Structures are given as C-alpha cells and as structure tokens.
Amino acid sequence: AQSVAQPEDQVNVAEGNPLTVKCTYSVSGNPYLFWYVQYPNRGLQFLLKYITGDNLVKGSYGFEAEFNKSQTSFHLKKPSALVSDSALYFCAVSPGGTGRRALTFGSGTRLQVQP
Amino acid sequence: DVKVTQSSRYLVKRTGEKVFLECVQDMDHENMFWYRQDPGLGLRLIYFSYDVKMKEKGDIPEGYSVSREKKERFSLILESASTNQTSMYLCASSSPMGPPSTGELFFGEGSRLTVL
Incomplete structure (x- = not known):
C-alpha cells in the first residue's frame, strides 16, 4: 500500500525568504507525485506533479518541487515566499503506469508567511 | 472553465438521519472520488468509481x-448519520490513469457536514 508523510504540521517563514515544505512517500514501483494547495473553506487546487523526466518540476505561482528517488522525497520549494502563499499544502502519491488507483494524500502542512 | 460542483457547502443533520451528498462534474471524466478531510489526518479516501x-x-x-x-x-450516502461523520467531504474527478492522463484530480469546493 502507498503512503505519504508530511513531517511538519506547520511551517513558518518570513515574506521574501525561501520556503520548503517536506514530503516523503512509499509506493511500489515508480511514483506519480503531486502537490495541492487549499485556501480557507475551499477545495484543493493542483500545484504541480512529477511523472517522469527532470527531477526538478516547476508549477503554479512560482512553486517547484524536487523528486529524489534515493530519499523517496518530493519537497515543495519556493525561492521567495509571499504572504498570499499562506495556506494548507498537501502532498499526494500514486503508483505510476495504468490502472484504477486513487491518490493517497499526506496529512497536510500549514504554511504561514509573516509580513 | 472545468468544474466539479458539490450541491451543498454546509449541512447540519441529526444523528440517525439519512444524508445525501451530490457531486457533478462537467469534464467527461471516467473516475470520480469521495474523500473525507479531518484536521491532522489529511484526506482519506471513502469510495471511488x-x-x-x-x-x-x-x-x-x-x-x-x-x-x-x-x-x-457521483453521490455519497450516509445511511444513518453519526457524530463521528462530522467532517469536510471533498469530491474529485479525473481521467483514467495512463498516458496521456496522469491521474490528476480536480476537486469540488467541499461540503462541510455537521451531525448533531
């Protein structure tokens, strides 16, 4: 069975500083990896995904994530945080290839960017 | 604009009531999902189709x-609601996993259910 760990419940960062939100995963075979963001009282919005190819993936709103197969990690990063980035972030994984599978999500990390 | 619509944003029900949560998508997706979101637990999958x-x-x-x-x-049914089913319910849809689709989910806004 697949699983995702987000070890930090909350990450605090000052506006303008770089941010990292951590994610590690466990899955059979090659993974499909995703990051989603949730703003208050809203559904989840897709940020970026890793399927294959370049380990550094770029997504929406200036976010990027680095796939590290040896460490089974997929950390979310941004070079310069904005107050508007404050939200709840979820990492998700699925086995790659074809088949009837759903995404498995982590417990979420709340990002707080201080002005 | 693609859309997943959940019929009710907020519901309050009593213990033992039957509850229907409705979800409609306009993307012609084959796959649909119901997740439940609770603080500290993230999203947990209830059913998918x-x-x-x-x-x-x-x-x-x-x-x-x-x-x-x-x-x-795709409808989610609580046959006899209980207080431990108080939660945020999220519906999502996707194309089948497999090229060119990568199984990315599109989510509705969520339905917050309170069972008293």
Whole structure:
C-alpha cells in the first residue's frame, strides 16, 4: 500500500525568504507525485506533479518541487515566499503506469508567511 | 472553465438521519472520488468509481455508500448519520490513469457536514 508523510504540521517563514515544505512517500514501483494547495473553506487546487523526466518540476505561482528517488522525497520549494502563499499544502502519491488507483494524500502542512 | 460542483457547502443533520451528498462534474471524466478531510489526518479516501454503476471501496468505507447512475454524477450516502461523520467531504474527478492522463484530480469546493 502507498503512503505519504508530511513531517511538519506547520511551517513558518518570513515574506521574501525561501520556503520548503517536506514530503516523503512509499509506493511500489515508480511514483506519480503531486502537490495541492487549499485556501480557507475551499477545495484543493493542483500545484504541480512529477511523472517522469527532470527531477526538478516547476508549477503554479512560482512553486517547484524536487523528486529524489534515493530519499523517496518530493519537497515543495519556493525561492521567495509571499504572504498570499499562506495556506494548507498537501502532498499526494500514486503508483505510476495504468490502472484504477486513487491518490493517497499526506496529512497536510500549514504554511504561514509573516509580513 | 472545468468544474466539479458539490450541491451543498454546509449541512447540519441529526444523528440517525439519512444524508445525501451530490457531486457533478462537467469534464467527461471516467473516475470520480469521495474523500473525507479531518484536521491532522489529511484526506482519506471513502469510495471511488471508475465507470457508471461501478464502485470500489477506499480506505474508510464503513458507514458510507455511493451511487453512480450517470457518468457526470457521483453521490455519497450516509445511511444513518453519526457524530463521528462530522467532517469536510471533498469530491474529485479525473481521467483514467495512463498516458496521456496522469491521474490528476480536480476537486469540488467541499461540503462541510455537521451531525448533531
């Protein structure tokens, strides 16, 4: 069975500083990896995904994530945080290839960017 | 603009009531999902469907059932609501996993259910 760990419940960062939100995963075979963001009282919005190819993936709103197969990690990063980035972030994984599978999500990390 | 629409944003029900949560998508997606979101637990999969009239149990199906009579509509049913089913319920849809699709989910806004 697949699983995702987000070890930090909350990450605090000052506006303008770089941010990292951590994610590690466990899955059979090659993974499909995703990051989603949730703003208050809203559904989840897709940020970026890793399927294959370049380990550094770029997504929406200036976010990027680095796939590290040896460490089974997929950390979310941004070079310069904005107050508007404050939200709840979820990492998700699925086995790659074809088949009837759903995404498995982590417990979420709340990002707080201080002005 | 693509859309997943959940019929009710907020519901308050009493213990023992039957509850229907409706979800409609306009993207012609084969797959539809119901997740439950609780603080500290993230999203947990209740049921999913990969075709009309087909369903598969997720990680926490107990106390829930689903119905998919049409491709665009996926309903979550609580036969007899209990207080531990107070939660945020999120519906999502996707194309089948496999090139060119990568199984990315599109989510509705969520339905916050309170069971008293």
